[in-house]
Amino acid sequence: MGKKLLLHNDHVPNIHTYEVYRAHGGYASVEKALKTMTPDQVTDEVKKSGLRGRGGAGFPTGLKWSFLAKPEGVPRYLVCNADESEPGTFKDRYLMERHPHALVEGMITSSYALGAHTSYIYIRGEYFYVARILEQAIREAYAAGMLGKNILGTNYSLDLYVQVGGGAYICGEETALLESLEGKRGNPRIKPPFPAVAGLYGCPTVVNNVETIAAVAPIVNMGGEEYAKIGIGKSTGTKLISASGHINKPGVYEIELGVPVEEFIYSEAYCGGIRNGKKMKAVVAGGSSVPILPTELILKTAKGEPRLMTYESLADGGFQTGTMLGSGGFIVMDEDTSVVKNLFTFTRFYHHESCGQCSPCREGTGWMEKVMQKFIDGTANESDIDLLWDIQGKIEGKTICPLGDAAAWPVAAAIRHFKQEFIDIAKQKKFNDVKHYYRLNNLTEA
């Protein structure tokens, strides 16, 4: 078992309360930062740590912070992205539900580094009960003098608010999130300007994922250099992985970046292997948006090297033979799974979640779902495979926000690696996932 920095107190009863959290070393980073460090020093530690955004894109956090414009007399904001809507991803929920103070602590330390005096946690509507947990934690932090005016007797003040969204995947895209937070329709903005220059209410803003912000506390406590020693190369520190699918032990795991994928799937410390003694067929390694890989390619790169749970190793081979770490939504599929059915579900999701601003995504996502429906109905022809390939190519890279790409990539990858399954359905004129049908209807196979 590797080092744990976020879930190390997961076994402690009542760790969600201020007293217990504090008694276990909580809020140390706030004390250290506010009393002994300048904001720039905090940012420097984050830079040295090599921490990369945990929301999906993996952008270096220290660098992002250093882009924040700091004009005189204009407020700056830190906004935490707790919209977590990527299918297969549930690690932020786990962290916030069980360790709400870890996020509050990270928010205070990060806001101090950025010079923000008002910060927001934007949480998806379906997590309304988690919002209550966070609000309770925030009340406790105010009562303990960790929030509000003159925190810990210093002259730094911060107000922290929780805002619940309406439940739209697109509001996880950072500029749509800001629009929604401002009370408007959650449409992604056309960039530039980037939020670092003109974000919330037109003011410089940093948007970071829950896990990214929570990781700032241990970084400040242990020092950036120490944090950077965990992991491999440019994938430093620990990462929460939401493991789901046909594994023996689905759940949220904190791993040291660099664990071999094979170990993660098969060892007892993590997923514990494929359930019911089945063989593994494919893995979607980083949330529904990233390319699916067949077993051979998820366990080993095309070069034959073992694949590791790092940003670089998972991306090795580009989209031809690789994928992405993404948000860490790790979905494992066994040999009975229909990739076609899975893809249909994904296309339906992106169709439903497109905001509709730009034509390729608005029209293309719906079109792809309808073509996929033909495969499910068993009415598809082989030419529909080429059509799907063409549509996804015409969406990718031509949209305002990356949702268009996120809708296109799974389609491309499923066809790239599992084309035969599509051909079989088209040839036999029936959707042949019988096992799935039985499972769905609680029948035993005759």
Place this chain on the structure above:
Amino acid sequence: MKVTIDGKEIEVPKGTTILEAARMIGPEVAPPTMCYYSNLKTSGGYCRTCIVKVTKGSAQNPNPMPKPVVSCRTEVMDGMEVQNYTSPDLLEARRGVVEFLLINHPLDCPICDQAGECFLQDLSYNNGTEKTRYEFKRREFEMIDIGDKIKLHMTRCILCYRCVKVAEQLTNGRVHGVINRGDVAEISTYITQAVDNDFSGNMIDVCPVGALTDKTFRFKQRVWFTKPMDAHRNCDKCCGKVRLWYKGEEVLRVTARKNKWDESEEFICNACRFDHKKTADWVIEGPTPISHHSVISQNHYEHLNALKVDTLKRQKALGFMNIDKRP
């Protein structure tokens, strides 16, 4: 700042967009637009028809941009090199965008008032394919009234957001906007509240398709049977400079004047548009110079043939590239 588009170089001030620079060079390099509108702030960026390929980012950073960019919302950099009509992959990508715009469009041009002055007709004519690959039911909406003068035929809408920008920027207390999302997103008014405002009629002019039409003109006449005249009056609300559309002696509709790119030069008020439909209301300046909508220009100046004016040559001289070759 120097920028080269399809091999043609031009010097432009900082802050100019690629589209503006291309339009300065001329129609032979200017990308088509569906959602950008020069006098509506923050317009553009939605439809993706104006995409171009940046093959050199700038003199300082010569790397090409990895993805096509929207020319209407991307500012030029010094030394930038751009491909539009000279890049086959870009044109293929644009055909993709046009196909997306068309898959759910009803293609009811024969009964649509916009036919003949529709951006989407021109666009598909120049960038579309003859056959559709879309075999599914097209989306449909109920028609609604946006106030007593404007009809919204949402089924034809391409969600360019131009009318939303008009509502935002020209009318007060906006009640007009977008509801729902994705491919069922629709333009609507807040609980069918009427848009009752002096400048709401401009939505009709900015709408690139037949989604917003003038109820006082609907089904009266095909536009190519009407003859445009430029005219003005003293108006205390707007510039009073308009275009009158005649059939014989009768003024059938009043619109803003459009520039070479078919965008309103100046917005006009509803009083000029809806309440002044007599020749006596106006000082007539003369026939409108022929625009690129040759369906209008070719058929309706009956005397042009007699005068032996070569309209095609005239259009070329005026720099219109989308010359309509339809019979």
